Amino acid sequence: MFKKILLPSIFIILAYGFWISPDFKQISAGVAIFLFGMLSLEQGFRAFTGGALEKILRHTTGSLWKSLGFGVMSTTILQSSSLVSVITISFLSAGLIGLAAGIGIIFGANLGTTTGAWLVAGFGLKVKISAYAMPMLVFGVLLIFQKSKALNGIGYILAGLGFLFLGIHYMKEGFEAFKDTIDLSAFAIPGYRGLFIYTGIGIFATVVMQSSHATLVLIITALAAQQISYENGLALAIGANVGTTITAIIGSLSANIQGKRLAGAHMIFNLVTGFIAILFIHQFVQIVDVVSAYVGIDDDDYTLKLAVFHTIFNLVGIIVMIPFINMMVRWLETTFKEKESPVEQANFLNDSALEFADTAVEAVRMETLHLYDNAIEIIANTIGFSKSEINSDSDLKQLLITRKKIPEVDVEARYDKNIKGIYSAIIAFISQVRFNWQLEQSADLHWLRRANRNIVEAIKSTKHLQKNLLTFSQSYNQHASGEYQNIRLNLAILLRELEDIRHEPDPDIKILSMDEIKITIGEADEKQNNAIDELIRSGKVVPETGTSLINDSAYLLDIKSNLVQFFETLFVAQEREITKAERKLVLDDDEITEIRSVSE
């Protein structure tokens, strides 16, 4: 509910603000451009992940100090602690680094992110940065149009930096103009009350903008324009640090348990650091003064002093928290426990089934059928049918007409939930069986393993098929949509026929029933390819759509062939004696061709 009204409320408040103040509009536009620059930067660096970046990460997080240093360096280079957090989470999930190393990177990222303040304070406000922004944008966008992945990535990085600088420029301009209309410094509140209020404002601003960077830039520009007092600027910076945690928490809501643990660590770090900073604010101010004097920062250069403060208080946070990292890891691991996995588990495989060869084979066979049932449901849903419709007597053609729009199924997620767990359990179970069993049972298990692979292959082809199926089944080109409807119908009919064969009252002739299915599959494939050729030749579909159709009919054939092979294999591993005789009657290729030529 809160989520639903949050965005419209922000829109209304902003729109009202734009209406009454053009300066506010300029500042907001600056923030928007800045955030867009960050997005572009992230996109640019993403082009370099999966290779060099990940390799470096693996080698540079060997110890706590290394991971800390890595966090500082990478965040300084990327200018985005959230990107570093995301990459860290992905490495944690992949098991390449431990939670302690991940926490080290996050701590380091907290320090690295303070370089953003330096960038703006020391560099951004002294020079007319928009002068750099423009060429960066031009070169960046030109590079974005390049096909090479590396050049494209560099393009996004350049454009990102360009937008960052441009955003800073707009924010600065906005605040300068704002200064003439309202004197924000009149609202400066001294003492702890002001400290807490501005910390709150800092948290709020960071949550709204989803970026501590943007808040800091805002603080520094406001400070440079003397809109806020120095102390209040410090409080805002503390708030920004705490606020970024909320961003991480929101981000981790959809992350796995490792991501949640890392967000937890992030939160603890920032809360503790923020608490220390508020508690010892006067001491911090003194330290900042000493350091500033030492490095030659003017007494009234509050913007640079804020950058010093930001760095020092994060540094203190790291020094205080480092001894407790291991304790934190233990606490996080016990607090954020791996939840009961939502992944569907195997029903028939257990240790007792391993005792005897026959029971083991039967358990695997039953589990394979369980897997098949789940797979059929996924395939049926992907083509817009329910499993009960497939198993019923309802007219599939009629159903198809009434249901042109296919509800989108997340095949990948369904695979993870309903297939992967069972498939892995089957493979693990088969690998446990003893080798001294009779040859017969070992062969059965070998075939069952292959049958399982057939199911997985069928699901993968379904995933590939789905992409165009969703797009083209509603296409304005009736010929294209018609062909995709045919693909759906074809597959639905096959699923129903396979179910019929499976539940055939006479189990002894199941393999023989597959002969006719194989003939139909071959014929349907040939017919469809001829139809596609004709559509392309007559110009009824553009060649691009035609090739999509050709690819998708290949996926369809792949799904069908895998399902048929699955059935054949499954029945081989059952009723051994009778299948031997049954197989003698299975038609060979020549005999099948003969029937097809007669029917044509």
Place this chain on the structure above:
Amino acid sequence: MKQKKLLEKLKAFFDSDARERNKQKSDIKDILKKLKKKERNLKEKFDAEDDVDKRNRIQQKIDVIYAQRKKGIKLIKEQ
């Protein structure tokens, strides 16, 4: 006569190949019966069906079963 039959039975008992052949012969016969029954059912379905596509499919199934039965009969004769 009785002795001769008994000897034949004894020979068959010790001749595992022949035993195997006989077993397969009877299995194939069994399957042929079932196929015949299925073919009959399909023919009834064919007569009751109005949809052309569905009739074609049923006909194809009947053709395949016919070819399988033919193959089975040939195999029995060869043995």
